[in-house]
Amino acid sequence: MVDNKNYNQVSVLIVGAGPAGLACAIQLKVEKPDADVCVIEKALAIGNHNLSGAVLEDKALHKLLDAAQPDWRDSDEAKDILSQRIEKDDILFLLGKKFSFNIIAVMKIAKKLGLGFGEMLHGGDYVVSISKLTNWLGKIAAKVGVEVLTGFAAEDIIYDNAAGKATGVKLVDQGLNKKGEKQPNYVEGEVIKADFIVLAEGCDGLLTEKFVKKASLKRFAHQMYSVAVKELIKVSPEQYEKFTASRVVHAMGYPIWTPLIGPGIFGGGIIYPGAKNHISVGMIVGADWKYRNFNPQDALVRFKKHKFVKQFIKGGEVVEAGAHMIPEGGYYAVPRDPQTDSIGKGNVMLLGDSAGFVNMQKIKGLHHAIDSGMQAAHAIIAAYDSPEKAAVKYTQLVEASNIDKEMKSAMNYRQTVAKFGNLIGFPLSVFGKLLPKFDVEQDYEAMTEADYRLKPDHNFDKDTFIASFEKFPPFQSEYGAYSIKAIKKFLPLMRMGKHWSWDAIDSKTQDRIGKIISGECDENIKVRVREKTINLTDNNNFQGLPIWLASYII
Numbered sequence: 001m002v003d004n005k006n007y008n009q010v011s012v013l014i015v016g017a018g019p020a021g022l023a024c025a026i027q028l029k030v031e032k033p034d035a036d037v038c039v040i041e042k043a044l045a046i047g048n049h050n051l052s053g054a055v056l057e058d059k060a061l062h063k064l065l066d067a068a069q070p071d072w073r074d075s076d077e078a079k080d081i082l083s084q085r086i087e088k089d090d091i092l093f094l095l096g097k098k099f100s101f102n103i104i105a106v107m108k109i110a111k112k113l114g115l116g117f118g119e120m121l122h123g124g125d126y127v128v129s130i131s132k133l134t135n136w137l138g139k140i141a142a143k144v145g146v147e148v149l150t151g152f153a154a155e156d157i158i159y160d161n162a163a164g165k166a167t168g169v170k171l172v173d174q175g176l177n178k179k180g181e182k183q184p185n186y187v188e189g190e191v192i193k194a195d196f197i198v199l200a201e202g203c204d205g206l207l208t209e210k211f212v213k214k215a216s217l218k219r220f221a222h223q224m225y226s227v228a229v230k231e232l233i234k235v236s237p238e239q240y241e242k243f244t245a246s247r248v249v250h251a252m253g254y255p256i257w258t259p260l261i262g263p264g265i266f267g268g269g270i271i272y273p274g275a276k277n278h279i280s281v282g283m284i285v286g287a288d289w290k291y292r293n294f295n296p297q298d299a300l301v302r303f304k305k306h307k308f309v310k311q312f313i314k315g316g317e318v319v320e321a322g323a324h325m326i327p328e329g330g331y332y333a334v335p336r337d338p339q340t341d342s343i344g345k346g347n348v349m350l351l352g353d354s355a356g357f358v359n360m361q362k363i364k365g366l367h368h369a370i371d372s373g374m375q376a377a378h379a380i381i382a383a384y385d386s387p388e389k390a391a392v393k394y395t396q397l398v399e400a401s402n403i404d405k406e407m408k409s410a411m412n413y414r415q416t417v418a419k420f421g422n423l424i425g426f427p428l429s430v431f432g433k434l435l436p437k438f439d440v441e442q443d444y445e446a447m448t449e450a451d452y453r454l455k456p457d458h459n460f461d462k463d464t465f466i467a468s469f470e471k472f473p474p475f476q477s478e479y480g481a482y483s484i485k486a487i488k489k490f491l492p493l494m495r496m497g498k499h500w501s502w503d504a505i506d507s508k509t510q511d512r513i514g515k516i517i518s519g520e521c522d523e524n525i526k527v528r529v530r531e532k533t534i535n536l537t538d539n540n541n542f543q544g545l546p547i548w549l550a551s552y553i554i
Contacts, residue, residue, distance in 0.1 A: 010038040010147075012380060013169060013194035015154055015207055017041035018050065019130070019366060020352030021200030022137040022146075023060075023373030024380075026068045029144040032381050037146050038192070040169075042153035046138035047131035049202075051230050051322045053272040053280030055086070055248060055364060056126040056133075059402075060371040068140050077136040084127040084273060087246040091120060092308065094254040094269075100308040115430050116410060119361045122248055127272050130366065157199075157207045157348070158191060159214040165346035165388050168193040169207065195387045196380050199344075200351040200373065203325040208354045212335045215345040221332035223356060224414055224443050225325050226267060227296045230282035231304075232320040233313050237277055243312045245273045250363065251309075255302035255454045256285060257422050263453055264422050265289045266414075269303040271312065278319070279312055284326065284363070288418055288443035291452035296323070301456050326365070327356040331411035332437060337391065343398060344391035349376045357403055361410040361429075368403050375401060409433070415440050 012028060014021045017039050025037050043049045065072040072078050093101045110118030141148055156170040168191045175186035199208045204225065211217070235243075249271040256265035266286030274280050283300040303309055327333070334356045337345040344350045351357075352369030359365065379394035398404055412432035417425030418440040428435070 008190055009193045010036050011194065012037045012196045012198065013192055014039040014198040014200055015169060016200035016202060016205070016351075016354070017043075017046050017134070017138060017148055017150070018200055018202055018352065018369065019134055019137065020354070020369035020373040021198065022046075022134065022141050022148075023064050023370040024198055024200065024351060024376045025141050025146040025148075025373075026137065026144055027064060027374045027377035028380055029141070029146050030067050031377065032384070033145065035380075035384075038194075039141065039146060039148045040152040040154060040171075040192070041148065041150045044151050045135075046148065046150060047133075047135040050130040050134050051228075051324055053230060053232070053270070053274065053282065054128055054130045054366050055122050055272070056128050057364065057367040058126055060367050060374065061126075064370060064374060065140075068144060077132075077139075081128055081132045081136055082126055084245050086122050086125050086127060086248050088244065088248075089121060089123045090247065090249045092249060092251040092253075094251050094303075094306055094308065095258070096254055097302075097305065098307045100251070100306070116361050116413060116432055117426070117430065119359070119409070120250065120363065122250075127246075127248060129274065154207055155189060157197065157211050157214070159211065161214070163346075163388075164215075166194075166197050166211070166348045169197060195347060196390055197348045198351060198376055198380075199348065199354045200369075201354050203327045203353040205354050208335075208350060211345075211348060211350075215337065215348070217335040217345060218338050219329070219333050219335050221329055221415060221437065222440065222442050223327055223333040224329040224418065224440075225287040226284050226328050227287055227323060228282055228284045228326055229296045229300050229323045230270075230280055230321065231300070231318045232274055232278055232280050233316040234319050235277055235279050235313055235316040239312050239314075239316070240273070240277045240279065243271070243273060243279060245276075248272050251303070254306065256283075256289075256299050259423050261453075263289075263291060263294075265291075265294070265299075266417055266422065267299075269300075269309070271309065279316070281309065281313060286328070286414075286418075286443065287325075288441075288446040290446050290448045291450050292447060293455055294452040298452065298454070298456050302454055327353055327358055328360045328414050329356055330358075330360065330414050331407040332415070334407070336395075340392050340395075342391040342395040344394065347387035347390050349379065349391050349394045351376055357407065359406045359410050361413050362406070368406070371401060371403055372398060375403070412437065418443075 012025075012035060014025055014037065021039055021041075025039050028035055028037055065078075069075070089104060090102055091104045091107050093103055095101065104121075107118055107120055110116075111121055112118070138148055153172045154169045155172045157166050158168045158170060159166045170191045171189035173186065173189045175183045177183055199205060199211060201208055204223075212219075250268060251270070252268040256263055256267055258264075266288065267284045270280070270282045270284065272280040281300070281304060283296055283303050285296040285299055304313060334343055335350065336343055343355055351372045353365060355372065357365055357368035357372055359368070375397040376394050378397055379390050382393050383390040410432065412435050413429045415438040416429045416432060416435060419425065419438040420428055
C-alpha cells in the first residue's frame with residue numbers, strides 16, 4: 001500500500017488500468033509483495049473505457065492467473081468471462097450487398113505452408129468482453145495489494161533530460177470551465193513521484209506521446225492507426241442460437257474494398273458473440289483512407305445491411321456502442337531509445353498498445369498487452385535497486401518473448417499494403433520478411449479529393465449511434481404519435497421524386513407543422529429522423545426536405 005505520510009510518492013506508478021497495466025501490477029505484487037504499486041485510471045470505474053468483444057489467446061492470461069490466484073478456474077468470474085471458446089472460425093470475403101465466400105480453407109492451407117496471413121486463425125481462443133476481463137483483473141490486483149485509483153487522469157510526465165529519467169506524473173487540474181478558466185473549486189493537479197513509471201494508457205496515449213518527444217525516442221516507421229467502431233446488439237434467442245456462442249466471423253471486402261472498381265480501404269468487419277442473446281458487430285478501418293467524405297460509421301451501416309450479417313441482427317436493439325483506435329504500424333513503429341534500443345528509456349517502460357504491440361496479421365494485441373505487463377514486472381524486480389536500467393532490462397525480456405517473435409513475423413505487413421494497395425499488397429505481404437522496409441506517408445496525409453463510392457444516402461445518427469435503417473420510436477406531440485408507417489400515406493408524393501413540395505401537402509398537415517413552427521408547441525421540440533435531428537422551430541429546415549422526413553413528422 002502507498003505510505004499515507006507520502007501519498008504522492010510511490011515506488012511503481014502505472015498509468016492506465018487496462019489489461020497491460022493491471023497485469024504488470026499483479027505480477028509485481030505477486031513476486032515482490034513489499035513493493036508499493038499504484039495504478040491510476042482516468043475512467044470512473046475499471047473497464048469503463050474498454051469496448052466489448054475481443055479474441056484472446058490464452059497462454060499469457062493463464063500464466064498470470066496461475067501466479068495470482070491458483071484456483072481461478074473455479075471462480076464465478078472465470079466461468080462467466082472465460083466461458084466461450086471459439087469452435088467455428090469463419091473468414092469471409094464479401095462481394096457486393098448479397099454475396100459472401102468463406103475462405104477459411106485457404107487460410108488453413110496458408111497456415112500449414114507458414115505463410116503470414118495464415119496466422120489469422122482463431123480456433124480455440126477465448127471470445128471475451130475486455131471490459132469484464134479488465135474489471136476482474138482490477139479485483140485481483142486489489143486483493144494482492146495494488147492501490148488502484150480510478151477517476152484520476154494524468155496530463156504530463158515530468159522528465160529530467162540531464163538524468164535521463166522521469167521523476168513523476170502530473171495529474172490534470174480540477175475546477176476548470178470549458179475555456180480552461182479557473183473556477184472557485186479549482187485545484188491544481190498533484191505530481192505523483194515514482195521510482196518506476198509504466199505507461200499503459202493504450203493507443204496514442206497522451207503521456208506516451210509526450211514522453212516519446214521529451215525523451216527523444218524514435219520510430220523507424222510512422223505509427224499507423226485504424227479506427228474501430230463497434231455496436232453491441234441485443235438479438236432474439238433464435239438469432240443468437242443461429243450464430244452460436246462459439247463462433248467468430250472476420251470479413252474482408254465489401255463495403256470498404258472491392259477489387260479493381262473500389263473502394264480500396266484496409267480493414268474489415270467483425271462479428272463476435274457476446275453474453276446471452278447479444279452479438280458484437282464492428283468495422284475496423286485503416287486511418288489512411290483516401291476518400292474525403294468517408295466515415296467508418298458509413299462502412300458499419302453497409303456491413304450491417306449485408307445479407308450475411310443482417311440475418312443475425314435484423315430487428316435487434318443497439319444497447320452499447322463506441323469507437324477506439326488500434327496501433328497497426330507493427331515492429332518498425334515501436335518507439336525506442338536511439339542509444340540503447342530500449343522500448344522506453346531509463347525508468348520508464350511502454351506497454352501494450354502504448355508501445356504498439358499489435359499483430360495485424362492476427363488482428364490481435366490483447367495477449368501481447370498482458371504479456372508485456374508481466375515482462376515489465378520482471379524488469380522492475382531485476383532493476384529494483386537501479387531504476388535507470390529498467391527499460392533496457394524490459395526490452396531484453398520482450399525480445400526473448402513471444403511478443404518479439406510475432407511482431408517480427410508481421411514487421412512489413414501493414415506498410416506493404418499501404419504502399420501497394422490491397423490487391424497487390426495482401427499477396428505481396430507473404431514475403432514480408434524478405435522485403436525491404438517501405439517508407440509510407442503518415443496515414444492522415446493519404447486523404448484525396450476522391451469520393452467514397454458507397455456513401456449511404458442517409459447519414460449516421462451520431463447522437464443515438466444508430467444507423468438510418470434502424471427502428472425509431474414514434475414522434476410524440478400534443479397532436480398525437482406518428483410512426484414511420486405514416487410514410488404509406490405519401491406514396492404518391494414519393495413518385496414525384498426525392499424531395500417533397502410544401503404545396504403538395506394537404507392543409508391539415510400544413511396546419512400541424514405550422515403550429516409547431518409558430519411556437520404553439522414547445523420551442524425545443526425536436527424529432528429524431530432518419531438523417532439527423534431537425535429543429536422544428538427553424539423554417540429553413542423545411543426547404544427541400546426528403547419525402548421520408550415529411551412522412552415521419554406527419
